[in-house]
Amino acid sequence: MDYQKFRAALILVPIVFFSAYLSVGKYYIPLEHILSLSFPEPFEYTIFFNVRLPRAIEAAVFGACMGICGAALQTTLRNPLVSPYILGISSGSAFGAALAIALLGQGFFFLVQPSAIMFGLGGIFLTLLVSRFRGQLSPISLVLGGIIISALFSGLLSLVQILVDPEKTQTIVAWIIGRLNVVTWDDVTVSVPLALLGIAGLLILRWRIFTLSMGDEEARSLGIHVEKERLLTILLASVATASVVSVTGIIGWVCLISPHITRFIVGSNPRFLLPASISVGASFMLVADLISRTVWTFEIPVGVITTIVGAPLFLYLMRRSMHEWRS
Amino acid sequence: MNGGVEVADLCFSYAEQKILHEITFDVRSGQLVTILGPNGSGKTTLLKCINLLLQPEGSILVDGIDISEISSSELAKKIGYVPQLHTPAFPYRVLDVVVSGRIPYLGLSAPQKEDYELGCRMLAQVGIDHLAEKPYIHLSGGELRLVLLARALVQQSRILLLDEPTSNLDIKNRIVVLKALRGIVEQGIAVMMTEHDPNLASLFSDRVLLMNRGRILRYGRAEEVLSRENIMEVYGIDVEIFRSNGNHYIFPVV
Numbered sequence: 001m002d003y004q005k006f007r008a009a010l011i012l013v014p015i016v017f018f019s020a021y022l023s024v025g026k027y028y029i030p031l032e033h034i035l036s037l038s039f040p041e042p043f044e045y046t047i048f049f050n051v052r053l054p055r056a057i058e059a060a061v062f063g064a065c066m067g068i069c070g071a072a073l074q075t076t077l078r079n080p081l082v083s084p085y086i087l088g089i090s091s092g093s094a095f096g097a098a099l100a101i102a103l104l105g106q107g108f109f110f111l112v113q114p115s116a117i118m119f120g121l122g123g124i125f126l127t128l129l130v131s132r133f134r135g136q137l138s139p140i141s142l143v144l145g146g147i148i149i150s151a152l153f154s155g156l157l158s159l160v161q162i163l164v165d166p167e168k169t170q171t172i173v174a175w176i177i178g179r180l181n182v183v184t185w186d187d188v189t190v191s192v193p194l195a196l197l198g199i200a201g202l203l204i205l206r207w208r209i210f211t212l213s214m215g216d217e218e219a220r221s222l223g224i225h226v227e228k229e230r231l232l233t234i235l236l237a238s239v240a241t242a243s244v245v246s247v248t249g250i251i252g253w254v255c256l257i258s259p260h261i262t263r264f265i266v267g268s269n270p271r272f273l274l275p276a277s278i279s280v281g282a283s284f285m286l287v288a289d290l291i292s293r294t295v296w297t298f299e300i301p302v303g304v305i306t307t308i309v310g311a312p313l314f315l316y317l318m319r320r321s322m323h324e325w326r327s
Numbered sequence: 328m329n330g331g332v333e334v335a336d337l338c339f340s341y342a343e344q345k346i347l348h349e350i351t352f353d354v355r356s357g358q359l360v361t362i363l364g365p366n367g368s369g370k371t372t373l374l375k376c377i378n379l380l381l382q383p384e385g386s387i388l389v390d391g392i393d394i395s396e397i398s399s400s401e402l403a404k405k406i407g408y409v410p411q412l413h414t415p416a417f418p419y420r421v422l423d424v425v426v427s428g429r430i431p432y433l434g435l436s437a438p439q440k441e442d443y444e445l446g447c448r449m450l451a452q453v454g455i456d457h458l459a460e461k462p463y464i465h466l467s468g469g470e471l472r473l474v475l476l477a478r479a480l481v482q483q484s485r486i487l488l489l490d491e492p493t494s495n496l497d498i499k500n501r502i503v504v505l506k507a508l509r510g511i512v513e514q515g516i517a518v519m520m521t522e523h524d525p526n527l528a529s530l531f532s533d534r535v536l537l538m539n540r541g542r543i544l545r546y547g548r549a550e551e552v553l554s555r556e557n558i559m560e561v562y563g564i565d566v567e568i569f570r571s572n573g574n575h576y577i578f579p580v581v
Binding site: 205267 | 375378380398399400401402403404406407408410413414416417418419420423424427428430431433435436437438462482
């Protein structure tokens with residue numbers, strides 16, 4: 001594959017979707033207005049700048065983040081079924097958000113996000129804690145630890161949902177499904193820098209992450225600090241994931257499907273996989289959210305779209321790539 | 328001594344149980360040393376101690392430098408390792424797997440054109456450059472072993488450790504792998520490998536290290552070490568020994 005052309009495509013494709021996202025909607029904004037940043041109607045300016053732009057940025061960053069975090073974790077844990085959600089981050093965040101919604105009134109809604117971040121990181125911390133065995137963090141014990149901690153938080157979440165009044169339960173459910181219609185510039189400024197930090201860190205580490213997938217002993221014999229570098233990979237992915245999820249809620253499947261779409265396009269090539277998963281994740285989310293706000297008379301939460309589209313798409317990719325795995 | 332490995336008083340215990348006892352020997356550059364011994368005699372443990380995959384007591388010098396005092400990437404530049412078993416996690420391209428041997432030199436940067444060229448050269452040296460673009464999960468056992476060998480060569484280390492490089496290979500592939508190793512030894516690299524077949528050990532190695540229950544029983548030239556008495560002592564079986572064309576052949580008496 002021609003590296004230059006490929007790199008251009010990686011940058012151009014998300015930009016095309018990003019522009020389409022900004023233009024298309026219940027209120028159509030012509031592309032020339034966006035490109036020249038001149039809006040004849042003040043109303044159009046408001047929609048563009050206060051509604052669509054922050055939402056587009058959050059969608060793109062969420063997708064990018066999910067793409068690379070999923071790909072990096074799958075690689076470092078040698079398991080194509082792993083995603084950031086499996087390590088206790090999402091269920092921790094969901095519980096944190098639910099707890100904040102339950103305990104605080106509407107006026108304190110701004111505390112939901114910090115609570116979600118805190119419990120999301122708490123979830124991964126607990127997973128790491130229970131997975132350590134004889135001072136080692138093995139891929140298999142991490143996955144098992146993640147499942148255990150996720151189950152624990154899911155139980156606690158159900159408990160909260162049962163105890164609070166139905167109105168709050170509805171808010172909690174809406175938060176968990178995941179949606180982008182609430183995104184403001186404040187959300188973007190809180191979540192995007194942390195997400196970009198995680199993305200940049202994973203990109204820098206990508207060859208070492210690739211080497212980790214050779215197996216612990218071999219990685220060690222190639223000079224990798226297996227425990228430390230795996231931990232660093234997980235922490236970068238966790239911080240990035242927790243920060244975007246705290247704004248959007250648990251939008252499902254993007255983190256699992258994006259790396260697989262990427263593998264379908266570029267293969268497992270370590271040179272391309274992580275960078276390309278950023279573009280694929282961002283594009284996937286932009287398209288999914290565009291569908292979520294245009295296809296029906298009212299808005300469908302984007303988490304519903306990603307799950308309904310993601311599951312069959314995953315099946316398709318799995319069937320198509322089976323021949324590659326059969327040896 | 329013109330470089331190589333010097334191991335002195337190496338001991339290793341696992342869960343309170345002593346696995347290796349006071350191992351002392353040295354391997355010179357340009358020598359192929361085969362470690363022989365029954366299952367569980369500590370061959371693989373010894374290899375893993377030498378490149379610090381396990382933490383032994385005692386001293387290990389490589390070209391006169393104590394390896395416990397250097398960083399892990401410096402160590403990876405000095406000692407290459409080929410494991411007995413490699414389970415592919417993803418269908419990587421052969422050349423990418425080989426190039427991962429450059430990681431100790433790369434730090435955080437990506438491999439450059441020179442690294443890929445070196446990878447191709449080393450694949451050619453072990454005779455499988457035609458596989459460079461193939462996904463490595465489709466390779467045969469022998470080919471996979473050669474890919475891992477090429478990766479170790481890309482590390483450009485002075486010492487190469489191989490854990491049973493001929494296991495699960497047919498007779499032809501064993502010879503292919505061992506000939507490739509012989510070629511590497513001729514370039515002045517010290518090679519240590521574990522092996523089960525005394526005849527292959529005798530045919531291809533400069534020295535044989537015979538182990539029993541975590542100790543070195545004999546270390547020296549194959550025809551001296553692999554005597555009828557020594558084999559009886561270590562394996563508890565009777566053998567007959569034939570000589571032909573200067574080679575030393577060992578057959579079990581059944």
